Amino acid sequence: MWQPQNPNYQVRCQDSFSRQPLMAFIGAILAKVEPGVCEIHLPYRKELTQQHGYLHGGSMAMLLDATAGYTAFTLIPEDATMLTVESKLNMLRPGIGSTFIGAGQIIKAGKTLTIVQADLYAVSDTGKKNHCATSIQTLMTMVGMSDEHQVNNNQLETKI
Amino acid sequence: MWQPQNPNYQVRCQDSFSRQPLMAFIGAILAKVEPGVCEIHLPYRKELTQQHGYLHGGSMAMLLDATAGYTAFTLIPEDATMLTVESKLNMLRPGIGSTFIGAGQIIKAGKTLTIVQADLYAVSDTGKKNHCATSIQTLMTMVGMSDEHQVNNNQLETKI
Amino acid sequence: MWQPQNPNYQVRCQDSFSRQPLMAFIGAILAKVEPGVCEIHLPYRKELTQQHGYLHGGSMAMLLDATAGYTAFTLIPEDATMLTVESKLNMLRPGIGSTFIGAGQIIKAGKTLTIVQADLYAVSDTGKKNHCATSIQTLMTMVGMSDEHQVNNNQLETKI
Amino acid sequence: MWQPQNPNYQVRCQDSFSRQPLMAFIGAILAKVEPGVCEIHLPYRKELTQQHGYLHGGSMAMLLDATAGYTAFTLIPEDATMLTVESKLNMLRPGIGSTFIGAGQIIKAGKTLTIVQADLYAVSDTGKKNHCATSIQTLMTMVGMSDEHQVNNNQLETKI
Numbered sequence: 055m056w057q058p059q060n061p062n063y064q065v066r067c068q069d070s071f072s073r074q075p076l077m078a079f080i081g082a083i084l085a086k087v088e089p090g091v092c093e094i095h096l097p098y099r100k101e102l103t104q105q106h107g108y109l110h111g112g113s114m115a116m117l118l119d120a121t122a123g124y125t126a127f128t129l130i131p132e133d134a135t136m137l138t139v140e141s142k143l144n145m146l147r148p149g150i151g152s153t154f155i156g157a158g159q160i161i162k163a164g165k166t167l168t169i170v171q172a173d174l175y176a177v178s179d180t181g182k183k184n185h186c187a188t189s190i191q192t193l194m195t196m197v198g199m200s201d202e203h204q205v206n207n208n209q210l211e212t213k214i
Numbered sequence: 215m216w217q218p219q220n221p222n223y224q225v226r227c228q229d230s231f232s233r234q235p236l237m238a239f240i241g242a243i244l245a246k247v248e249p250g251v252c253e254i255h256l257p258y259r260k261e262l263t264q265q266h267g268y269l270h271g272g273s274m275a276m277l278l279d280a281t282a283g284y285t286a287f288t289l290i291p292e293d294a295t296m297l298t299v300e301s302k303l304n305m306l307r308p309g310i311g312s313t314f315i316g317a318g319q320i321i322k323a324g325k326t327l328t329i330v331q332a333d334l335y336a337v338s339d340t341g342k343k344n345h346c347a348t349s350i351q352t353l354m355t356m357v358g359m360s361d362e363h364q365v366n367n368n369q370l371e372t373k374i
Numbered sequence: 375m376w377q378p379q380n381p382n383y384q385v386r387c388q389d390s391f392s393r394q395p396l397m398a399f400i401g402a403i404l405a406k407v408e409p410g411v412c413e414i415h416l417p418y419r420k421e422l423t424q425q426h427g428y429l430h431g432g433s434m435a436m437l438l439d440a441t442a443g444y445t446a447f448t449l450i451p452e453d454a455t456m457l458t459v460e461s462k463l464n465m466l467r468p469g470i471g472s473t474f475i476g477a478g479q480i481i482k483a484g485k486t487l488t489i490v491q492a493d494l495y496a497v498s499d500t501g502k503k504n505h506c507a508t509s510i511q512t513l514m515t516m517v518g519m520s521d522e523h524q525v526n527n528n529q530l531e532t533k534i
Numbered sequence: 535m536w537q538p539q540n541p542n543y544q545v546r547c548q549d550s551f552s553r554q555p556l557m558a559f560i561g562a563i564l565a566k567v568e569p570g571v572c573e574i575h576l577p578y579r580k581e582l583t584q585q586h587g588y589l590h591g592g593s594m595a596m597l598l599d600a601t602a603g604y605t606a607f608t609l610i611p612e613d614a615t616m617l618t619v620e621s622k623l624n625m626l627r628p629g630i631g632s633t634f635i636g637a638g639q640i641i642k643a644g645k646t647l648t649i650v651q652a653d654l655y656a657v658s659d660t661g662k663k664n665h666c667a668t669s670i671q672t673l674m675t676m677v678g679m680s681d682e683h684q685v686n687n688n689q690l691e692t693k694i
Binding site: 070073074075076078079100101102103104105106107110111112113115116117118119120123135137138139140141142143144145147148150201202204205207210211 | 230233234235236238239260261262263264265266267270271272273275276277279280283295297298299300301302303304305307308310361362364365367370371
């Protein structure tokens with residue numbers, strides 16, 4: 055349904071993802087990249103939990119932030135990067151599972167702003183899937199701004 | 215202005231915080247706990263950044279989730295714990311600094327629901343403070359539910 | 375999929391809707407009420423527009439607030455009413471059309487809190503449907519509180 | 535603190551407000567316009583209430599939408615108009631009063647996006663002020679797009 059502007063979008067998403075130190079730190083994997091769609095998988099680790107042993111709300115928010123980002127990233131031009139403008143997250147159920155999946159899909163892709171829905175599912179050892187959180191996020195396409203190199207902060211401020 | 219229901223609230227907050235593996239994992243410190251107010255400090259680490267070297271949006275969300283949680287936690291009764299219901303986060307500026315501060319304050323503390331504002335500031339080596347993100351979060355007081363022990367998920371579902 | 379707790383839920387929704395003066399004032403019609411689902415229709419009126427002749431963002435918010443409310447209302451017990459806790463609205467396209475439809479569906483119905491997605495569509499004279507806004511809302515079931523009679527505000531404060 | 539780009543911003547705000555049919559329909563008054571600050575007053579009318587006689591949540595959302603819009607409008611260039619991108623609203627207390635005040639202030643004014651906080655207060659006959667709702671909204675400055683004349687929808691779509 056969505057048409058990528060960069061035919062090489064999958065390689066570019068994986069490459070950008072691999073340059074985010076946070077994703078390696080938490081053990082996240084970019085598992086699926088299609089036009090307007092993305093999935094990030096996060097295996098359970100005790101380090102990501104809260105006091106009751108559930109996935110921490112902050113870990114949920116982190117996973118969904120990256121999920122929405124790479125969902126939007128699938129559709130941007132080659133000479134652009136993405137910035138998150140805002141996000142809204144509703145927790146639905148405690149994060150109990152052996153793997154957590156962030157699943158994103160584009161609601162609207164505009165010239166400047168892209169709206170993404172990103173949902174979090176907890177998958178148990180037996181494959182049972184639980185819908186744990188849902189989020190809506192707004193991202194901004196930064197044309198003429200490199201994803202690969204250091205961005206000049208002043209240049210960035212004049213665009214946002 | 216706010217009156218804690220548990221005179222021992224500071225010890226209880228620090229104790230609960232120390233039982234969140236995620237907080238130790240990212241290197242966060244519960245720096246201030248007062249009635250209806252809380253500050254969590256997060257020293258810069260490359261592991262928490264995105265591709266441009268800024269604090270990752272997911273790290274911002276994580277820090278603000280914990281900040282709002284412990285802000286609300288300062289006011290709850292002794293036999294209760296808190297759950298985050300939802301959060302809304304606006305990114306204002308890139309996270310560039312040597313320390314990041316999550317600062318929370320209660321907007322409304324109700325019997326069941328508490329509304330918290332949590333802001334993120336980046337502090338540079340020279341002490342310059344930049345307002346990087348603002349969030350509003352809703353939390354639910356779970357009376358009769360332990361913060362210290364494993365929570366029964368079915369019991370939890372019957373309350374939320 | 376959803377099971378109403380009150381077999382008489384449709385009559386009760388229509389009755390409650392008819393007691394909201396705002397709905398009559400703007401000319402809204404409760405067009406569909408099913409378990410966990412609701413549709414409110416709002417015919418175009420110049421009084422509801424902004425300076426460019428589009429449906430005002432405030433009118434969108436108003437329609438979606440009522441839509442989410444009656445979506446949640448379909449599932450509550452007979453001796454209860456609903457309160458909106460919070461809502462998040464993303465505008466997707468200008469509101470241009472002859473009728474506007476608020477369409478709600480429940481994402482999660484909990485004992486205390488219900489999460490609803492409510493979308494706004496603009497329908498043109500030729501039947502073309504445009505997705506203009508999407509919202510996520512949290513509502514609270516107020517058990518033991520009448521929908522029909524005046525609510526005591528102090529009683530209400532002790533529950534929220 | 536904020537510097538308007540258009541010295542004539544107050545007249546321009548009042549003029550734009552007067553061209554919004556919804557504001558006249560609900561009886562709203564643009565009571566204060568300063569750089570980055572705005573107040574809209576809404577006298578109580580039964581037509582704006584819900585079934586318990588309180589100000590309808592939809593009326594709250596409507597008042598805050600307009601409040602955030604004109605708060606952002608105070609700072610835009612002469613050849614521009616504003617669009618609301620998204621809003622998040624937390625209801626804090628029932629809307630009981632003889633006048634309702636929407637009070638907006640800018641959190642960040644960027645080149646493209648402006649973040650506004652808008653709060654709703656209910657004022658009783660005796661002058662008692664109650665904080666009933668708080669919202670955060672994101673607005674987009676549409677440069678080269680008239681506030682006064684009909685906007686071409688296709689032109690608009692290529693910018694958002």
